[in-house]
Amino acid sequence: MRQVKNRTLRVLLTAMVGVLWSAGAAAQIVSAKATGGFDEVKDSLVLAVQSRGLKIDHTAHIGDMLERTGRDVGAANRVYGKAEAIQFCSAVVSRKMMERKAANIAFCPYVIALYTLPGDRNTVHVVYRKNLPEVDVLLAGIVKEAIE
Numbered sequence: 001m002r003q004v005k006n007r008t009l010r011v012l013l014t015a016m017v018g019v020l021w022s023a024g025a026a027a028q029i030v031s032a033k034a035t036g037g038f039d040e041v042k043d044s045l046v047l048a049v050q051s052r053g054l055k056i057d058h059t060a061h062i063g064d065m066l067e068r069t070g071r072d073v074g075a076a077n078r079v080y081g082k083a084e085a086i087q088f089c090s091a092v093v094s095r096k097m098m099e100r101k102a103a104n105i106a107f108c109p110y111v112i113a114l115y116t117l118p119g120d121r122n123t124v125h126v127v128y129r130k131n132l133p134e135v136d137v138l139l140a141g142i143v144k145e146a147i148e
Contacts (some may be wrong), residue, residue, distance in 0.1 A: 030140070034124045034147035038082040038116050041124040045114060045146040049088055052142065057109060060085040079118035093134050107131045110139060 034041045049056055063083030070078075087109045097104040112128045127145060129140045 028130045030128055030130060030136075030143075032126045032143050032147055033049065034126060035122060036124065038114070038121070038124055041126065041146065042086075042114060045057035045086065045112060045126065045142070048142045048145040049086065049112075051145070052086045052090070052138070054090055056088045058087045060087070062113070063115065078118045080119045081118050083113065085111050085113035087111050089127065090138060093138055097134060098134050104132065107135055110135060112139060114130050 007013070036043075046056060061084055063080040066079055089109045094108050097107065098131075110125065110128070110131070114124055114126045116122075116124055124147075126143050128143065130136055131139070
């Protein structure tokens with residue numbers, strides 16, 4: 001009987017942590033919207049990154065991956081119209097935050113994602129995770145420039 005109570009308690013605690021984690025994670029996402037085509041907004045985003053002297057290291061084609069693997073994992077619904085994430089870093093901002101605390105390496109590289117939804121291809125959502133204040137200022141400026 002005691003084992004059943006302990007197991008139940010562990011399951012409840014795990015569930016509570018999961019709920020709190022997901023609520024905290026959702027609160028850490030900054031979102032903006034742009035009207036127009038996906039490719040146009042992506043080009044503006046890339047130019048906004050490059051105009052700061054930053055180099056994009058990688059573009060993740062998340063929407064394509066989900067489309068390609070959907071059947072394999074038993075998914076029936078399409079999540080995105082288009083979805084990509086660009087990754088980059090700033091030597092100046094990163095160095096400052098990592099000199100302050102070496103573990104801040106976890107915030108690099110920076111990622112800004114953009115996506116459309118299947119039912120609304122003319123609204124492009126641009127999102128990023130909140131980081132440290134210096135990074136947030138940089139990312140907010142890039143997104144603002146890209147969607148204006």
